[in-house]
Amino acid sequence: MKQVGFYQGCCFQGPDAHMFDMLKKVFADLGVDIKLVERTTCCGGNTIDEANKFLVYSINARNIALAEAEGLDLLVSCNTCYMVLAKTKHALDNDPQLREEINKLLAEEGLEYKGTAKIWHILPYLVEEVGVDTIRKKVKRPLKGWKVATYYGCHIKYPKEVAVVDSENPSGLEELVEALGAEPVKDYEGKDACCGYHAYYTNKPVALKKVVRAPEGAKKAGAEMLVTPCPLCFKAQDIYQDMVENAPRVPSVYLPELLAYALGYDPKEAGLAYHIIPVDKVTVNAPASS
Amino acid sequence: MAEKAVLRIYRYNPEVDQNPFYREYEVPLDEVQTLLDALFFVQERLDPTLSFRFFCRAAVCGSCAVKVNGVSRLACKTRFRDLVEASGGRPITVEPLNFLKPVKDLVVDHDAAFENLKTLKTWCEPKEPIPEREYRIPPEEVKKYERPTNCILCFACYGNCEAVMDDPKYAGPFAFSRVYRYAVDSRVKDEHKREMVKNALEAGDVWSCVQCQKCIYVCPKGVRPAEDIQNVRGIAAEMGFRDYPGVRKLQHFVDWVYATGQINRLALPEEVYGVDPTPLINKFREKGAEVWEVPKPLPGLLEFRDLILEVMKEKKPHLDIDFHHVRRIDKRVEEVFKADVCTRITEKFEEQKSDFFSRFWKKLGEFFGAS
Numbered sequence: 001m002k003q004v005g006f007y008q009g010c011c012f013q014g015p016d017a018h019m020f021d022m023l024k025k026v027f028a029d030l031g032v033d034i035k036l037v038e039r040t041t042c043c044g045g046n047t048i049d050e051a052n053k054f055l056v057y058s059i060n061a062r063n064i065a066l067a068e069a070e071g072l073d074l075l076v077s078c079n080t081c082y083m084v085l086a087k088t089k090h091a092l093d094n095d096p097q098l099r100e101e102i103n104k105l106l107a108e109e110g111l112e113y114k115g116t117a118k119i120w121h122i123l124p125y126l127v128e129e130v131g132v133d134t135i136r137k138k139v140k141r142p143l144k145g146w147k148v149a150t151y152y153g154c155h156i157k158y159p160k161e162v163a164v165v166d167s168e169n170p171s172g173l174e175e176l177v178e179a180l181g182a183e184p185v186k187d188y189e190g191k192d193a194c195c196g197y198h199a200y201y202t203n204k205p206v207a208l209k210k211v212v213r214a215p216e217g218a219k220k221a222g223a224e225m226l227v228t229p230c231p232l233c234f235k236a237q238d239i240y241q242d243m244v245e246n247a248p249r250v251p252s253v254y255l256p257e258l259l260a261y262a263l264g265y266d267p268k269e270a271g272l273a274y275h276i277i278p279v280d281k282v283t284v285n286a287p288a289s290s
Numbered sequence: 291m292a293e294k295a296v297l298r299i300y301r302y303n304p305e306v307d308q309n310p311f312y313r314e315y316e317v318p319l320d321e322v323q324t325l326l327d328a329l330f331f332v333q334e335r336l337d338p339t340l341s342f343r344f345f346c347r348a349a350v351c352g353s354c355a356v357k358v359n360g361v362s363r364l365a366c367k368t369r370f371r372d373l374v375e376a377s378g379g380r381p382i383t384v385e386p387l388n389f390l391k392p393v394k395d396l397v398v399d400h401d402a403a404f405e406n407l408k409t410l411k412t413w414c415e416p417k418e419p420i421p422e423r424e425y426r427i428p429p430e431e432v433k434k435y436e437r438p439t440n441c442i443l444c445f446a447c448y449g450n451c452e453a454v455m456d457d458p459k460y461a462g463p464f465a466f467s468r469v470y471r472y473a474v475d476s477r478v479k480d481e482h483k484r485e486m487v488k489n490a491l492e493a494g495d496v497w498s499c500v501q502c503q504k505c506i507y508v509c510p511k512g513v514r515p516a517e518d519i520q521n522v523r524g525i526a527a528e529m530g531f532r533d534y535p536g537v538r539k540l541q542h543f544v545d546w547v548y549a550t551g552q553i554n555r556l557a558l559p560e561e562v563y564g565v566d567p568t569p570l571i572n573k574f575r576e577k578g579a580e581v582w583e584v585p586k587p588l589p590g591l592l593e594f595r596d597l598i599l600e601v602m603k604e605k606k607p608h609l610d611i612d613f614h615h616v617r618r619i620d621k622r623v624e625e626v627f628k629a630d631v632c633t634r635i636t637e638k639f640e641e642q643k644s645d646f647f648s649r650f651w652k653k654l655g656e657f658f659g660a661s
Contacts, residue, residue, distance in 0.1 A: 013585040014556045015574035039590030041551035046501055047543045049517070050524040050536075052607035058597060059547075083503070105600055109593045158503035159514075167507060168361055169376065192360070194452040199500040201562045202536035206498050209456040239570070274579040 002129070004120065005072030006034040007063060009081040010042050011231045015274065019231070019254070022271050023077065026260050029138060030130045034075060037067045043084040046155075046198065060088035061102045064119070065111040073118040075125055077256070079230035080198070082121040083155035086162035089119055121156050122255065123229040124164045127172040132179045140264035142181025146225070146281055148258070149185040149218035149250075150174055151237075153230035154194055176255070177227060180262040190217030195228075197236035211240040215250035224281060229255040242276045251279040292318040295374040297328060298381040299340065303394050310392075313337070314381055319371060325384070326354055326365035329396075342396040349510055352444030356396050357385040362446035364510045387449030403448055406461045410489040412468035414475065415482035425477050438471040438518055440511040447505035447515055453498040461494035463505035463515030469494070470518035473525050487526050496522055497536040524608030538562045540609055548598050548611050549619040551588035556581075584626045 012020040020036075027034045040063045044056040063085065067074040076082040092099045093115050103112055126135065150173035157167045165172060174184040196210030215237060218226050228234050237252030253272065260270035267273040267282045294316045302310035315332045322328045326344055333340045345351040347366045354365040358373065359382060373382050390398035447463040454460050469490045473483050490496045496519060505515040527537045542561045546553045559565040574581050588594070602611070 010552045010555065010585070013552065013554070013582055015571070015579045015581045017580060017582055039588060039594070041588060041594055042543075042547045042553055044547065045543060045553060046520075047540055048547065049520045050527070050540050051544055051609040052524075052602065052605060053517075053520075054605040055598065055601045055607065058601045059594075062594070062597060105597060105604075108600070109590075109597065154502040154504070158507040160507055168359065194500045194502040196500065199453075199498070201539035201558060202534075203457070203495070203498045204535070204563075206453065206456045206500065210452065210500065268578065274574060274577045276573060 001028070001031055001033045003033045003035055003072065004075045004125070004129075005037040005067040005070060005117070007037060007040055007067070007074050007076045007081060007085065009040075009076070009078050010045070011078050011081070016231070016235075018274070019256070019271055022260050022265070022269060023256050025265075025269075026256050026263060027130075029263055030126075030134060032130060035070075035072065037063075037070065037072065037074065040066055043081045046080050046084050049084075056084065057088050057091055057098065058102050058105055060085050061092055061099075061113040062106055062109070062111060064089060064117055065106055065113045068114050068117045069111060073120055075120045075122065077122045077229075078232060079121070079153040079155035080232055082119065082164070083162055086119050087159075089115070090161055121164045121229070123152075123156060123172050126176060126255075126259075132175045135176065135259070136179040139180055139262045141262055143258070143262055143281075144181050146182035147185055147223045148177045148182045148253075149188055149191070149214070149221065149223035149226045150177060151191065151195075151214050151218075151226045151228040151233060151252075153228055153233040156229070173227065173229065173255070177258075180258060182258075185218060185221050185223040188214075188217040188221035188223065190214040193217075195230075195233040195236040196240060197232040200236070200240060207236075208240060208244050211236055212244050212247050215241055215248045215252070219248045219250050223250065225279060226250060226252040227255055227258050228252060238276050249277050251275060251277045253279060292320055294318050295328075295370070295377075296381040297332065298383045299332070299396070300383075300385040301340070301395055302392055303339075304392070312383070317370075319374060322370050324366055325356075325358065325363070325368040325370050325373060328370050329365060329384070340396075341394045343398075350442060352442035355387055355444040355446045355449065355510075357387055357449060359383050362387055362449040362508045364444055364446065367510050387445055389449060389451070389454045390445065398445075400443075400445060403445060403462055404443075406494070407465045407468070409493045410461060410465055410469055411482070411486055412465065412472055414472060414478050416477055417479040427476065431474070431476055434474045435471040437513055438467040438515075441467055441509075441513050442511055444510065446508045446510060447513075450504045450508045452500045452502045452504065453495075457495055457498040459493070459495045460498045461490070461496075463499070463519065464513070465494060466490060466496055466499075466522050467513050467515045467518040469496075470521050470525075473522065484529055487522065487529055488531065490522055491526055491531055491534070496526070497534055528608040535562050537609070541612060541615070544607070544609055545612050545615045546619060548595060549616045550585055550623060551591050551594055552585040554585055556583055584623055587623055587627070 024034055041059055043060055049056050092113055152170045156164045157170060174186050177184040190213040193213040194210050196207035199207035231254055234252050234254040241247045257271045261272055272279045272282045297315045297317055298312050301313050315336050317328045317331050322331055329342050344354040349364055349367040355362055356365055386392050386396050386398045393399050441464050448454055451463055454462055469486050472478050499519045501516055503516050539562050542558055543553055556567050559567045571581050
C-alpha cells in the first residue's frame, strides 16, 4: 500500500475527532496508508503570523522536518494548513539564510528542514495520486440524482505561488463528484466568495454575511448541498450558517465524508450524521450494493 | 481568415442609459498584444463611444485596471492571447472595477477610496530633529517595505476585496499596505505611527479583513496586502490597542499553541466573545458525536515549547505569551486527562519502573528457582 505522511493540524478535535478515523479508513480503502506524523503541531492558523511571522516559519519548518525525518511526503486536509505549510516551504526553499537560521533552531531537537517532502493537499492527491477512475471503481453507493455544488475555498486557489488548482478556473472537485455518481453544480453565484471562517473571531457581522453567500447561490442554481475539500469552509457553512437568520440552510459536506458515504459507509461512520444542518439526502439504511 | 475573439464589454452612460448593458465586439488577435490594445481597437475601429481609462501603457500609472471575467487586472499588463486561451472560446467579459462609483462604461470614480486612504494619514511625518543631510536607511530596513512601496494605487485589490464587499467602512487592502509601509519606516516619528495605526483600526476597520489572499493574487505589482495587514494587526496589538476580538483570538492562538501544540476551537467562543460553548457542544452530543472539550496534548510538547521560547527570544513577537493563561490551560488539561503536560516523561518513568520490577521479580525467581 502506498504510504504518505499525514498532518492533522487542529481539524480533528472538539466534535470532529471522528473525522480522522474516517479519513484514514477512506484512504485505506483507496489504497493509501495515511501515517499520522507524530509530534506535529498547529500551523498557526494563518493567525500567529500576526504576532510573529518567523515563529510561523519555524513551527512549520519543524512540522515538515518531522515528515522528512520519516522519509514521507506530507498530506494536508485543510486549505489553510496547506497554505501556511506551503508558504513556509516556499519561503525556506527560496531563502537560504532563513533556512539556515531556522535549521539552527531545529537542530536542538535533532531535526533538519531539507525541502525534500512534497506538501500535498487532499484534493490534488485524490485526483492525481489516487486517480478519479480508482475512486469510481470503489463506489458502492452511487449518489444518483444528488445535485452537489462544488466549493473550493480560497487557500488552495490563492496566492498563486502555492495554488494547487487553476485559481480562476479550478477543477478536480467536479470530476470527483461525478465519479461518485452525483451531478456537480459548478457555476453559481458566490462560488468564489470567502466562506467567512477566518473572520468569525475578528469581525462577526462580516463573517456572517459571507457564510451564506455560497449556500444562497448554490440553492438558486438548484444544488441540494455543497461539497468542499476544506474542513474549515465546511465548519463555517455548517455551524455558522445555523446562526444566520433566514439562512438558506443548504447542508455542507466535507469531501472525504461524501467519499465515505459513496464507498458504502453508514452516515455515522462517514460523519454525515453529526452535521448541524442535516444532510437530508442521507438515509440511515440506504443500501450499498457491492 | 484572421483569428478573432469576442469581448463582451459593460456599457453604461448614466446620462442616457436607464440601465447598464453588455455589447459584444470581435477583435482580431494578430492586431493586438494586450487587453488595452484590444480596447483601443474597439474604440478606434468599432465603437468610438466606448470609454475607458488609461495613461502610461506600461503598468506604472495604475489607471487602466478593469474587471476581466470577474478578476481585477491592469489592461496594459494583460496579454490578450492568454485571456483568449483561458476563456476557451467563450466571450471575455470586461467590466468596471467592483465597489467604485461608475462614471461611464469602464471608467470608475476613485475619489471615495482615495478619501478613505487620506483619513488614515499614511505619509511620513518626520522624526525630530530632521538631519541636515539625507536620511541613511540600511538595506535590511528597505527590505521590509520594498514590496508595499511598489503599490501604484490601481485599485485592483480593492475591486476584488471580500472585506470591502461586506464592510463599507473598510479602507481596502492597498491602504493597509501603506500603513504597514510607514509604520516600519525609521524616518517616521512614533506619535504619527501610532496615529496611523489607530486610524487603520478605527476609520479603516483593519480587523474586517478575511485573509482570503485575493489581494495578493490580483496585485499587478507583487504587493502582498493580506500579509501586510497581518503585520498591521500585530503592530497595533504591540502598541497596546488590544480591546478587539481579533487580538483576543490571537492571544488564544499564541497561548494555546504554546501550551498544548494546538488551538482549542471549543474555547474560542468564550475567550473571544465571552460566549458559553455548551449549547453548541450539546448540539453535537445530541447527535451522538464524541466531543473533546480539550485537545489531547501532543507528544514532543516540551521540545516544542522550547522552540517557541527560543524563537521569541531571537525575534520579539508583537504579542507575548500570557503565562497566567498558559497555567490555567495546563490546569484544565490536567483536570481532563488526569495527567500533566509532562505525561510522556511520566510514561517513560513508568515503563522503566515496570521494567525494573520485572527484572527484579525475574532475578528473585531465578534466585529461588536456583536454590
